[in-house]
Amino acid sequence: MNNALLSAAQSHMQAGQLAEAETLCHQILQQQPHSIEALSWLALIAEQTDRLADSVAYYEQILQQAPHSAETHSNLGSVLCRQGRRADAIAHHQKAVALMPQDAEAYYNLGVAFYEDGQLDRAIVHYQQAIALNPQHANAHNNLGIALSKQGNLSGAIDHYQQAVTLNPDHINAHNSLGVALFNQGRLADAAAHYQQAIALNPRYFSAHNNLGIALQRQGKRADAIAAYQTALALKPDYASAYDNLGTVLQEQGKLEDAIVQYRRAIAYDPACANAYNNLGSALKEQGNLNEAIACCLQAIQLQPNHADAHNNYASALVE
Template sequence: IEHFPDDETIYRDYAIALLTYNEEEQATTLLYDALSRFPDSKEIRELYDEINDKTTREPLSILPEKRDDFLKLALYLEREGDTKKAIEVLKELTNRYPHFTQGYQALGIILSRLGMHNEAIEALNRAIELGAKDDTYTHYNLGIEYANTGQLDKAIEEYHISISIYRDFPEAHLELGRCLNAIGETDKAMTEIKTAVELNPTNSNAWREYALTLAVNKRWEEALNAIEKALTISPDNIENHLAEGYIFFSVGDNSKAKRSFTNAIKLAPNDPNPLTCLGIVLSSEGKLKEAERALKRSLELDKDNSSILADLGEVYLQKKEYSKAIRCFNDSIYNNPDYIRAYIGLGTALWANKEYEKAIDVFKKVKNKRIKAERFEIREVMSHTSNLTELNILGLIDSTDDEDEIEFLREILELLEGIL
């Protein structure tokens, strides 16, 4: 398994060997891990079901007595879609057997699927304390949870540990690369993501991240070739179409960018991301009514999203509908008090509306805000690269002869460039 992690037959044979020695608990955990790697494997699914059926034919309201039966019951419940009940069973398991490493490992993974990331971190750290310190997957899963909570330094550390245990782990290289991109270490990110592609060349996610990293480094032709490979592998993957649209938008081919985003909308009409990206392209072309319509549709699907609210605010700024812009930026800040782009937009809108004192107060808050590194998100990067905020501030500079005003606005512009 260490040398051939992508060979599902080895997992199956190892599980059968464990069952021969009555190690059902280890076999169950092994097959559960195998199913996460090979969800379409009929042989592994049948073997996993065969083991679980022995312990789950009784009424589920009766909790088992044996430790391994607890684990099997929880995994069965999770597979059947009753994730909350699975968590209850695992919490009872860890209460009764507080030194059972595998119980905490399973609890961490299932908590993550419910979005309970802080609790997942606690469970996975406990598993490492108890005996999983040399388990590559536990460190990898812990890295995922740290990344989900914005703790990128800790995520990077866990991915490094995971890779040090098992060097040929493509997913760990991929996620490490994504985090390195987020903190601006693009050269290191490129190395990790390229390794992920080489280890698993049929993974469209790896090709997509490779394409985006190439795009960050302005290697446009290579980026387009890489995203084409991702789309060849997974033509119905929305993220691949979004990445393709972002790259086309970045090189100024708005027509192809709109085509990519329209394809994504057709694949997922209830996903706000492609609508937002389409709205940004339309806005950059000055097609403000169409942009407003697309962003409003996106907002209907994700009404509290600070990024979409700020994008809509930018459109209203262009339309000189300053009251509407102010409302959008205020709502954006209400939903995310640390969202710097919304503060800059609000200050710009207030200034344009001749509410100078309020604008200055907002800009002062911006200058005191600490910029936080976050993982690459296509629609957010597009919002920045569309340059609408900078253009609006430049418009304010051009509209005044007051040297103090010009100097103040230029300071804000420099701050914004620093964020980008």
């Protein structure tokens, strides 16, 4: 009977019918309270429906019966990471690695947990180990690229992003990340091409539209940049960065009032956006509204003390 219910639950899971699958799993537990298979499905369903505390509880029940289940330790670690319980997540992923020392995915998951915890060096080591065990692991290449980029190693990051998109040409995040790295190297046309590839794979990828706008703007293609920013905002109406970027193009076109409107929208959606305060200060200074310009530049400096442009605009407004 339980086998039939498990089979039916699995069919519902594969069809995306999570509520039906969950009901069947609970029926199984009524007959067999310690069914690891039913608890595993319930943990997965809870995770997919963002009931992370429930998912953790189910995985912990499994570990009470099977403390050496490497897969359960790994799955639990991933849920704990999503909860922000990074130390606990790392501990469970380390157990998974100890139980499966030749498993690339275990090292990859541990790398993710270290990255989320801000331990870049340890994340890099574990991504590299995952790749050593499975050179075809596109996600490990992508994540290694992200970690290297964060350390300022753009050439190393680009190498791994390129590996990721070679292994998986449909890897949307790798195309976008590769675009960012190429942009930071000044390779604007190459960057735009990868943003466009990410958008082709997912037209609703709003950050890729925003990034494409930045590359197009830097190339002097202002009309195309505006269109890209507007698409990003249509997809994500509270996207502060896109409002800020749209404002900079309008300011370049001499449309100060329109630019100021966009900067104020960016700040309304993200009051901690130092760049928007700085850009607003720049536009107000250009408009002759020096007192408010000074206040905006000071706010940018307070939010981000190392914002060089804000210090420059502040000094310039004081001189005027």
